[in-house]
Amino acid sequence: MTDPVLEVRGLTKRFGALVVSDAIDLSLNPGEIHALIGPNGAGKTTLIAQVCGMLAPDAGRIRLKGQDVTALPARARARRGLARTFQISALAMEDTVLQNAMLGALGAAATPWRLFRPVLQDAALRATAEAALSRVGLLDKAAVRTAELSHGERRQLEVAVALTLKPAAFVMDEPMAGLGAEGGQKMTALLDQLRHEAPILLVEHDMDAVFALADRISVLVYGRVIASGPPDAIRADAAVREAYLGDAA
């Protein structure tokens, strides 16, 4: 058996009396898409924030490629190969699409302290950024101000920035949120390819996408993983149907 790329053990986080992460165990294996589903407020985004280092857990460990990264800040985890996309797009709206992708390329190249040479003339960075934009189908919008993009295009750009990092693992927070049927299908096809580059921990409400993509599904309710397993088992799980899926699945 291969070692997991990302491993979460006993992760616990409280906001006052509210337990948002309740002794969570989770792993992400090479080549897989592991979907994390659960009702609104279940603690999915909070879990991701801890995995990526934006929020410190009260207890538990997080391992990336076998190394304990629990004490490392977000940027150190990013440099070790963790790429996050945000539920609410976190893009520099005043900048162009290309500049946003270049920022990711700059992070991957770790050369931000150059004070003089124009960044847009750096051929290597530009190649990385443009390749990522082309992967998500945004290359023809490279020169457009990000604020002028449609909602769906911003979701694509989120993924493109993550791609520029050439990460060891993706952590995606609702990449399909707000996409229409067509946009959702395009994103599904994209993620389906991406899993071969790096495994994806995928938080998603779109059940069509989840059941089409996921190799494994974990269900989070009130901060606890109530079920985890292959899609068919999750679909059949009575507790899951009651807590979350209802009659939809």
Add this chain to the structure above:
Amino acid sequence: MSREGYVNAALIAGLIGVPLWAHVAGEPFTITLATRAVIFALAAVGLNLALGLGGLVSLGHAVFFGIGGYAMGILAFHAQTYTPMFPDWLNIEGTKSMPVIWLVAVVSSALAALVIGLLSLRTSGVYFIMITLAFGQMFYYFAISWRAYGGEDGMSIYLRNSFPGLNTLDPIQFYGLCFVLLCAALWLTARIARAPFGLLLNAARQVPHRVETVGLDGQRAKLVAFVISGAITGLAGALFADLNRFVSPTMFSWHMSGEIMIFVILGGVARLFGPVAGAVLFVAMEHVLGDLWDHWHILLGLLLLGVVLFARGGVIGLLAGKARTHD
């Protein structure tokens, strides 16, 4: 060339043409006004780097302006009195050489910016404004109590400092020196804005959490920007002291910090030539309106209100339209 390019070129042309005309026409006072505008512009170019690109609303940039001023004042004072500086521990001579004074001004204001930045960048928003303001007041009261260098009265330097190959007492020559330094600072800022560092700083202002997620250190970028910013404003302080041949604690006062910020906002935050347009407009108003009416600051206040409410891009924004993001 873009519309903003033409506006910038027109400003530069004016800053060359008007003083030259004044020189030919024998109007040294106009040259002095232009020098004042150029020095203020330089101070504001410094602030614009922190404020416009880094989003750091510093109400303490008078600290660096004052440090530059006192660097000049202290060095020149010891040179003109032939006394050694800090005889107990440094025991070095003063100097009347501008390049040396500038170096001391730039290095000491950069160091001050490093310390102030390290402490105040732990906060943000209104707390950042308050901490930088507090540092300004600390330096102000320190200068007032520093008897050796004139205390509250400040000190006069009898002869303008020297620059190799120039007669700095000739107004047009001193103006030229200040103008060249302003151009150098503008060039530096333009390069920084387009460099990888500029991209990082720009993103750190808009979406700090994004910057962290791609493995970059946004806080460190802001600190570096704050240091460069302070150094530029410090250089302007040294020139301002040389223009007036006088330094006093008012260079450290929060009025001064406010004025530097007004230059930037009036001209256009984050626009390369915003500080230049703002400082020129300010000095012109101060001269023309100040002659007519003692309370001309009321008009300045109204103008500022108008800019903040209706013309966020300031003068440059009005003349050149929205900022372009791509080049």
